[in-house]
């Protein structure tokens with residue numbers, strides 16, 4: 035039977051000139067692929083979380099910008115690059131917290147600017163190659179995150195994760211889930227506990243769906259049960275993804291992650307953030323400098339319920355992310371190795387390795 039894992043989360047359909055995504059708002063009930071060609075459709079898909087998760091948003095935006103470039107009319111290279119910048123700004127405005135969005139768009143713009151191509155046609159070709167490179171690299175990076183994350187665990191471990199940092203948040207394999215998939219393939223026999231992740235239920239709708247589809251022993255819990263499973267001794271390590279790591283190791287991730295980290299510290303459980311280098315933002319000094327997206331209160335009061343579950347007119351506060359301070363983070367797993375405190379030093383070393391690998 036075809037599984038959710040048979041589909042890439044994000045892809046470019048070159049013949050239809052379309053961004054292809056799985057509409058994640060319909061999961062797990064329906065697996066529907068969307069073919070998006072217009073910029074406002076791509077912006078809306080990112081904003082409405084049809085495509086979501088930091089790396090997947092970056093890849094989707096890169097493909098989106100290539101599609102925008104196909105439509106740009108300009109007489110010369112300078113005019114073309116100016117319009118390309120406008121298109122990148124538009125896509126970047128869809129969501130503020132995940133740095134992968136601006137990272138991917140900036141990388142695309144750099145590829146266009148540095149291509150040396152004389153004509154808009156040739157710049158477009160450079161952009162096509164770059165978005166495909168970003169797509170391919172995402173797969174390779176997630177594989178390496180899996181290998182590096184696996185060095186931190188033992189067979190039979192109970193693992194807890196929050197939100198969805200899985201295949202559905204990347205092109206394939208996921209970040210926090212990459213060691214789970216890899217360990218599963220190698221017979222590690224993990225037991226994975228997924229927080230449901232209020233209010234948008236990424237843990238319930240997405241993580242528990244994709245992990246159980248892969249045959250991993252998966253247990254879904256409500257967010258407020260994390261302390262109890264930890265107290266019972268069922269959790270040996272926590273693995274979460276991340277939307278932006280600041281230069282000092284503070285990490286913004288789905289709202290509720292901070293609470294899980296505080297609990298993990300209380301119970302003496304290692305708390306690992308799995309982050310591709312594209313999620314590490316050395317230009318953001320600390321977590322206090324990270325812009326936290328605030329979303330509509332309807333997500334708390336109405337969404338996913340058959341009928342409204344809060345009084346009409348009630349005040350709401352709905353931040354989509356929180357920041358876990360670096361002293362609660364046992365290690366940050368990257369594709370270039372495992373970084374530990376002091377993070378201002380170890381993250382710089384990770385980027386030095388990345389630079390060396392490029393040469």
Ligand code: MRU
Pocket residue numbers: 083086087088089132196197198199200203204208209210236274275276277287288289354
């Ligand atoms: O609002 P979302 O669903 O995009 O939030 C996603 C998360 O918080 C993920 O944990 C994060 O992006 C890492 S994905 C590998």
